[in-house]
Amino acid sequence: MLSRDADSLYWLSRYVERAENTARILDVAYRMASMPISYNGVETNEWESALVTAGGIDQFRAVHGDATPENVIEFLAFSEANPSSIQSSFDTARQNARSVRSALTSEMWEAINSAWLDLRRYRSKKINVEDLPRFLNLVKEASLRYDGSAMRTMLRNDAYWFSRLGVYIERADNTARVLDVKYHVLLPQDAAVGGGIDYYQWAAILRSVSALVSYQWVYHQNLRPWLVADLLILREEMPRSLAACYAFLSRHLDDISHRYGTSGAAQRQARATHARLANQNIEDIFQHGLHEFLQDFLAENNRLGQAITNQYLC
Amino acid sequence: MSGHDGQSRDAYRILQDWLKSAPPHLLEHRREEAELFFRRVGITFAVYGNTEAEERLIPFDIIPRILSGKEWKRLSQGLEQRVKALNLFLKDIYGPREILRAGIIPPELVYLNPYYRPQMHGLSLNSDIYVQVAGIDIVRVDDQDFYVLEDNLRTPSGVSYMLENREVMMRLFPELVGMQRIRPIENYIDELLGTLKSVAPASSPWDPTVVLLTPGSLNSAYYEHSFLADRMGVELVEGRDLFVRDEMVYMRTTEGPKRVDVIYSRIDDDFLDPLVFRPDSALGVPGLIAAYRAGNVAIANAPGTGVADDKAMYSYVPDIVRFYMGEEPILKNVPTWRCREREALSYVLDNLHELVVKEVNGSGGYGMLVGPHASAEAREHFKARILANPDNYIAQPTLALSTSPIFTEKGLAPRHVDLRPFVLTGRDGVRLVPGGLTRVALTEGSLVVNSSQGGGTKDTWVLSE
Numbered sequence: 001m002l003s004r005d006a007d008s009l010y011w012l013s014r015y016v017e018r019a020e021n022t023a024r025i026l027d028v029a030y031r032m033a034s035m036p037i038s039y040n041g042v043e044t045n046e047w048e049s050a051l052v053t054a055g056g057i058d059q060f061r062a063v064h065g066d067a068t069p070e071n072v073i074e075f076l077a078f079s080e081a082n083p084s085s086i087q088s089s090f091d092t093a094r095q096n097a098r099s100v101r102s103a104l105t106s107e108m109w110e111a112i113n114s115a116w117l118d119l120r121r122y123r124s125k126k127i128n129v130e131d132l133p134r135f136l137n138l139v140k141e142a143s144l145r146y147d148g149s150a151m152r153t154m155l156r157n158d159a160y161w162f163s164r165l166g167v168y169i170e171r172a173d174n175t176a177r178v179l180d181v182k183y184h185v186l187l188p189q190d191a192a193v194g195g196g197i198d199y200y201q202w203a204a205i206l207r208s209v210s211a212l213v214s215y216q217w218v219y220h221q222n223l224r225p226w227l228v229a230d231l232l233i234l235r236e237e238m239p240r241s242l243a244a245c246y247a248f249l250s251r252h253l254d255d256i257s258h259r260y261g262t263s264g265a266a267q268r269q270a271r272a273t274h275a276r277l278a279n280q281n282i283e284d285i286f287q288h289g290l291h292e293f294l295q296d297f298l299a300e301n302n303r304l305g306q307a308i309t310n311q312y313l314c
Numbered sequence: 315m316s317g318h319d320g321q322s323r324d325a326y327r328i329l330q331d332w333l334k335s336a337p338p339h340l341l342e343h344r345r346e347e348a349e350l351f352f353r354r355v356g357i358t359f360a361v362y363g364n365t366e367a368e369e370r371l372i373p374f375d376i377i378p379r380i381l382s383g384k385e386w387k388r389l390s391q392g393l394e395q396r397v398k399a400l401n402l403f404l405k406d407i408y409g410p411r412e413i414l415r416a417g418i419i420p421p422e423l424v425y426l427n428p429y430y431r432p433q434m435h436g437l438s439l440n441s442d443i444y445v446q447v448a449g450i451d452i453v454r455v456d457d458q459d460f461y462v463l464e465d466n467l468r469t470p471s472g473v474s475y476m477l478e479n480r481e482v483m484m485r486l487f488p489e490l491v492g493m494q495r496i497r498p499i500e501n502y503i504d505e506l507l508g509t510l511k512s513v514a515p516a517s518s519p520w521d522p523t524v525v526l527l528t529p530g531s532l533n534s535a536y537y538e539h540s541f542l543a544d545r546m547g548v549e550l551v552e553g554r555d556l557f558v559r560d561e562m563v564y565m566r567t568t569e570g571p572k573r574v575d576v577i578y579s580r581i582d583d584d585f586l587d588p589l590v591f592r593p594d595s596a597l598g599v600p601g602l603i604a605a606y607r608a609g610n611v612a613i614a615n616a617p618g619t620g621v622a623d624d625k626a627m628y629s630y631v632p633d634i635v636r637f638y639m640g641e642e643p644i645l646k647n648v649p650t651w652r653c654r655e656r657e658a659l660s661y662v663l664d665n666l667h668e669l670v671v672k673e674v675n676g677s678g679g680y681g682m683l684v685g686p687h688a689s690a691e692a693r694e695h696f697k698a699r700i701l702a703n704p705d706n707y708i709a710q711p712t713l714a715l716s717t718s719p720i721f722t723e724k725g726l727a728p729r730h731v732d733l734r735p736f737v738l739t740g741r742d743g744v745r746l747v748p749g750g751l752t753r754v755a756l757t758e759g760s761l762v763v764n765s766s767q768g769g770g771t772k773d774t775w776v777l778s779e
Binding site: 001002003004005006095098099101102106109110113114117158162256260312313314 | 355540543550551554565567
């Protein structure tokens with residue numbers, strides 16, 4: 001297929017996934033902020049932490065001052081100055097969808113287009129904290145519809161695979177960020193990992209990736225930080241974990257290389273990362289330092305995105 | 315719907331009976347459904363210079379326009395004859411120029427024409443076809459005759475609306491559609507692809523690679539471009555997706571460069587190749603024309619076809635038909651005064667109040683004066699423009715155009731319509747699907763049907779005999 005079309009499909013999926021992730025981050029901030037302040041004696045600003053997780057704190061500071069619920073919601077959900085806001089993400093997604101319409105099924109196009117039309121209605125009115133859950137639900141449903149129609153209607157060919165690559169690169173990036181940010185928030189400098197961590201903070205992490213119940217099914221235990229990390233990093237049965245994302249990434253990259261009859265740097269890199277995740281245990285990761293591990297992973301994930309671009313998309 | 319004798323044409327009888335028996339709110343309800351369908355599918359067009367409504371729906375009218383089999387037969391014969399003659403004319407103009415030597419057409423009309431492309435001269439196209447896709451605008455003034463209003467030979471658009479309009483009618487009015495024997499048009503896509511493949515260079519593989527070249531998603535007809543590429547199953551490319559190496563055209567794909575044999579171009583000649591035409595254009599492909607001249611790629615429609623579709627040349631088309639076909643033209647031309655001719659000019663200036671004056675190279679309903687509807691002031695203003703550059707204007711009488719009923723808030727009402735059938739010409743002959751795009755002026759009394767001027771469209775039914 002045309003490189004430009006593959007590129008559009010890849011970024012279309014990334015932006016839809018990004019919008020959903022941002023919605024999930026805002027959802028967690030909203031839930032956390034409605035809890036009694038200083039629950040465990042540590043003052044935290046969940047709205048600010050949402051900005052850090054979404055990777056937008058510096059841009060935010062350039063525009064606004066302190067993080068208040070109103071201006072964080074505005075920035076993450078609607079701001080045109082923020083290229084990763086939910087609105088901007090859907091604008092970009094639709095633009096990409098328009099330029100690659102012939103590679104989309106009609107259901108996918110309609111999912112994007114009607115979501116975009118629905119979201120435009122929100123832009124015109126100032127949203128308050130009470131309206132937020134309904135708005136976030138709309139975003140999540142739009143993403144589900146898009147993803148579901150891709151799964152159900154696309155031919156299993158390169159167009160499908162490139163769009164899946166976008167989903168998993170973006171998702172891996174998001175899961176790693178969520179963990180990395182919460183790691184900082186949750187761990188006082190001198191506290192040992194696993195000691196005295198606020199239950200609600202960890203529950204929020206799981207909730208942000210829809211995994212609170214799954215946790216119980218996998219571990220049958222109370223919430224423990226290293227098990228939360230294990231679930232989100234190493235467990236392939238958990239669909240948003242880093243390991244699961246890389247299982248899909250390396251499978252779909254292999255699908256592409258079988259179809260084309262050649263393979264390259266992207267395949268090698270995805271397979272290597274996948275193998276490393278499959279062979280690691282969570283104790284080693286904590287020993288090495290969770291933050292360092294996650295930072296390395298984020299850089300590696302970026303490199304894979306670059307390798308895919310170099311090999312196929314330009 | 316009615317002929318001049320006040321009797322409704324036979325073709326409309328079933329529709330009329332059906333409309334009479336339809337429950338009162340049904341039509342309004344279906345009209346809303348139709349709009350929802352167009353909005354949801356995103357069948358839009360962009361309006362230049364209007365950021366507020368960057369994407370607009372073309373209003374769709376749910377009352378079909380109906381032609382009998384007999385009417386269509388005559389019309390299609392006339393279209394085939396006309397397009398064949400225009401193709402022979404282009405071949406001649408870019409070749410031996412016999413028609414100029416025969417004194418039938420003033421040479422300066424060719425050489426000074428902004429769409430004449432000297433680069434095309436002496437180039438032998440291996441198919442001899444210049445215009446693969448033509449959109450001929452037709453009006454009728456009475457029961458007998460069709461008049462050609464305009465030949466669109468460069469990048470005629472609207473065929474996606476023809477197909478989508480039928481689609482929406484079949485969804486919304488299955489019972490009505492089922493009562494009539496409407497000839498199908500869905501095969502247009504197949505015929506288009508067949509036509510394009512038929513003009514591939516001789517060196518192409520058995521199944522040549524066809525692409526559709528678009529200026530991009532900001533173009534007003536982008537919906538149509540993506541629709542056609544999708545239905546044909548060919549790549550929708552922009553200039554940046556193509557490159558030329560050793561006079562061969564390739565597209566950039568995820569599997570590396572892939573050879574392209576036929577380009578269905580929907581961009582203007584000026585933007586095709588910055589090395590040959592406008593150097594400041596970023597839309598085109600450097601080296602494309604060299605590859606074309608080397609016979610390694612086909613471009614449909616051929617560059618330079620615009621010389622045959624400007625409004626000054628239009629008035630010579632009946633002579634062109636006689637010269638190349640040796641036959642009388644089946645379709646009439648609207649009588650046209652060329653302001654470049656002194657007698658015609660003075661007639662036009664004296665009779666502005668009953669004429670339509672158009673710029674020779676204008677399109678989309680811009681730059682024209684509809685005399686009977688213009689104020690005296692506007693006419694004086696236009697007179698000055700004509701006098702400043704008479705060569706740039708032609709004038710035509712305002713015809714008593716036939717009308718077709720549309721559905722309005724106050725029920726059915728007559729409006730002026732025209733029809734754009736699409737004529738496909740390949741190496742293996744002319745293909746024509748029964749129908750076309752009917753455009754309708756939505757404002758009472760208006761003669762302007764262009765979508766950029768607020769006109770609408772409706773489905774066109776050609777009944778089998």
